[in-house]
Amino acid sequence: MRSSLDENKPIFQQIREMIEDDIVNGNLKEEEQAPSTNQLVAYYKINPATVLKGFNQLVDAGILYKKRGVGMFVAAGAHQMLREQRKQAFQEQYVSSMLHEADKLGITIEEIKNMIDASKGRDN
Amino acid sequence: MPHMIRAERVSLQYQNKQVLEDISFNLEGGKIYGLLGRNGAGKTSLLSVLSAFVKATSGSITIDGQPIFENAALMEQMVFIRDVKLDEESGKAKKYIKDLSIFRPNFDLDYAEHLMQRFKLPTDTEVSKLSRGMQSALHVIIGLASRCPITIFDEAYLGMDAPAREIFYEEVLNDFMEHPRTIILSTHLISEMESMFEEVLIIDQGELILHEEAEILRDSGVSVTGAVEQVDYFVQGKHILKEQVLGGTKLVMLYGQLSEQEREEAKAMQLSLGPITLQELFIHLTKEDKQ
Missing domain, CATH: 3.30.70 (Alpha-Beta Plaits)
Structure with a gap:
């Protein structure tokens, strides 16, 4: 969950990403119940139809499933599936754009590798 | 079944001034609609015509195909809340609400009671002595507790301070989920309210310039x-x-x-x-x- 929404993005997309994030980082486990529409509506003061749109996309993608009269639950395999998707996106979003910027600045692959090692050493 | 509201080529002239010009739209109902416009754009005029307070100079408004003007049965289905001053009203707030509830077949007095507590409305104070913010709250309480299939708030919350507006937004959404109906909110407080809307209509200088799903608009x-x-x-x-x-x-x-x-x-x-x-x-x- 996030404390507030970003007004620059469609809200249903943010709802979807928020739930995906919670699944990826383990806050929401498989077979656990996702937050209800009512909870999300009340918390973020958003239109219920918007929340449903986000949920429906997750159901279509096989991330959530509906238990009639109970609510939405995290599907088995959702964690793995999302991680795979994120890995692919990681390459496009981070690695490619990093190489593009490095190219502009004339940084070699060797230098990038050194930078990664240095950053890693600092973080650990 | 939600009521379908249809405006067809609605124009309104007021003392030789063109206030609304050739406005047409369909609202399928059962949603929260936002009517956005700058001050003087014609929001109140449009909502007044929509709720048959004012007759359009030309064009028509129908609900489920029936013209609304001077249609008593349809009027019962509709509540139009404006932030008007109540400085002439004598009588206590609680009685004021009770008296009005008689005209509203779906009025829920318990819910009104709950709202009075949430807004901290001093129920034993005379209506005319209530502060601007509390008069706004009184209007809003009547609007919500009437539970009309078509509920229209015309900037009814302008007199409220930020915490009271928060309560209003929460209650609108909550009550809408429990008792689905058509709710139309006009405002120029866009960043504060936009996330509540499913569809948005924008009017400018008396003309409807846009009617779109809010999520599509946010992406356009x-x-x-x-x-x-x-x-x-x-x-x-x-x-x-x-x-x-x-x-x-x-x-x-x-x-x-x-x-x-x-x-x-x-x-x-x-x-x-x-x-x-x-x-x-x-x-x-x-x-x-x-x-």
């Missing part, structure tokens, strides 16, 4: 930033909302979505693309320089 503007010549080249023939130059850099806001191809093109030209907010979209679509 894009900002383009980059070197001046590159940006100028890229935005040729597109709907420009705003242009700004800072040194050699230019920012242009566009209305409409870019195709995948255009996005690739922008990337190749080293332009950066960003979203624009509903508030920005509204500001630039309703600028004064139209005429």
Whole structure:
């Protein structure tokens, strides 16, 4: 969950990403119940139809499933599936754009590798 | 079944002034609608015609195919709440609510009671002695507790302070989920309220300039930033909302979505693309320089 929404993005997309994030980082486990529409509506003061749109996309993608009269639950395999998707996106979003910027600045692959090692050493 | 509201070529003249011009739309109902417009754009006029307080000069408003004007059965289905001053009203707030509830078949007194507590309405104070904010709260309580299939709030919350408005937004959403109905909210407090709307209508100078799903609208503007010549080249023939130059850099806001191809093109030209907010979209679509 996030404390507030970003007004620059469609809200249903943010709802979807928020739930995906919670699944990826383990806050929401498989077979656990996702937050209800009512909870999300009340918390973020958003239109219920918007929340449903986000949920429906997750159901279509096989991330959530509906238990009639109970609510939405995290599907088995959702964690793995999302991680795979994120890995692919990681390459496009981070690695490619990093190489593009490095190219502009004339940084070699060797230098990038050194930078990664240095950053890693600092973080650990 | 929600009621279908249909406006067909509605115009309103008031003392030789064209207040509304040729407005047509369909609201299928069962949703929360936002009516946005600047001060004086015609929001109140449109809602007054919609709720049959005022008769359109030409054109028609129908609900489920029936004309609304002087239609008592339909009027019972509808509540129109405006933030009018109640300085002439004698009698205590609680009695005021009770007296009005008689005209509303779905009125829920328990819910009204709950709202009075939430808004901390001093129920034993005379209506005319209530503060501006509390008079607003009183209107809002009546609007919500009436539970009319068509509930219209015309900036009814303007007198409220921020915490009271928060309560109002919460209650609208909550009660809408428990008792689905058509709710129309007019406002110019866009960034504060936009997330509540499923559909948005924007009027400007008496004309309806846009009616769209809020989520689509939130995705229908894009900002383009980059070197001046590159940006100028890229935005040729597109709907420009705003242009700004800072040194050699230019920012242009566009209305409409870019195709995948255009996005690739922008990337190749080293332009950066960003979203624009509903508030920005509204500001630039309703600028004064139209005429």
